[in-house]
Amino acid sequence: MSNLKILITGAAGFIGSQLAYRLWKNGVHLILIDNFSYGKEDNLIFPDHSFAKEILHMDIRDRDGISRIFKENDIDYVYNIAGIAPLPDCQSNPQEAIDVNLIGFVNILENARKYGVKKVIQASTNAIYENEVEFPTIETKFNPPTLIYPNSKYCAERFAESYCKTYGMNVTCLRFANVYGPHIDCLRKQPPFVAYMIRELYFDRTPVFHSDGNQRRDYIYVDDLIDLAIAVQNGIGFDAVNCSSMKNYSVNEMYEIACRIMHKDIAAAYADDAHYWEKYPELFHGAYQIKDSILKDEINKYSLCDNTYAKTQYGWSPKVDIEEGLASVIENETALLSQIKC
16 A cells, blocks of 8 residues: 555546546545536446545535645645536636636645645646647647636646745646546536447437537547656646647547447438537527637637647656547446446
8 A cells, every 4th residue: 555645626527536546556545525516426436446435525615624634634646636617617607617616726725735735736628728729739838718617727727836936836737638538428418529429329329510520629548647647746846738649530530430339330410510509598698698709619629739748758658549549438338328328
């Protein structure tokens, strides 16, 4: 058993739970918290271990509760994975998104400062690059974001940098590309694309894609992400690191691979961009409404992050290619879907 004590927030989510399982297998003593606004107990149950009775139901904004956790435990590292990410949730309730993604994170930073945590690793996002036009995007040069979610993460990075410069602390912000892997959530109102296409294919339904399916995103397999998340424990000071495969794929390419793996021959349907947002009428309330161009760009955005810095600084390289990764997700998700009606 390792002597390390690690706190993971958002531990009942897709990424947080997978990180917890890896660290548990490494013998690390874990303290897990989640307020279960997005996390699910199912994510905490693995073939050889369940975290369901070990996790604390707590919000990262709980000043007294978070302070007590830090005070009562000699925590070495903190992984702050908790947050609100979906665009509709952030744009329709910006106060809540900023309260969690920024104020909650500062609560973690301040307690890490007071109680001498070696390092905080913050879940950031490649959505920060939403206004960038030069690809692949690099950590040190980009146009600031526009929307609530990436702005909340961008501001969180600025506070992380402030704590590092002011107090000599160590914080790494990992800018995740589109993360996929086992336990990716198929039950959400609008699931991540990978989960959605697998779910529809499993039930022999016709998936509906938006625009023409040629929009390209970069993807990172969750095990590769966790490798980097562990590697950056050694970083000093403030750091922002892209976590990406440095390869991108179109919706149509991803769907073709999934169909081949699942032995399905179902032609996808295509809908206008606006169709995607009809499920979120709250986005269109108020005298000033979100611009159509913003929503169109969100559907059609292109992402490709440079991972050179992660390779040179931390000796990390992604190991799982898209075919192997999708095959693993499909195996896991179809097993779950056989028991759960989505």
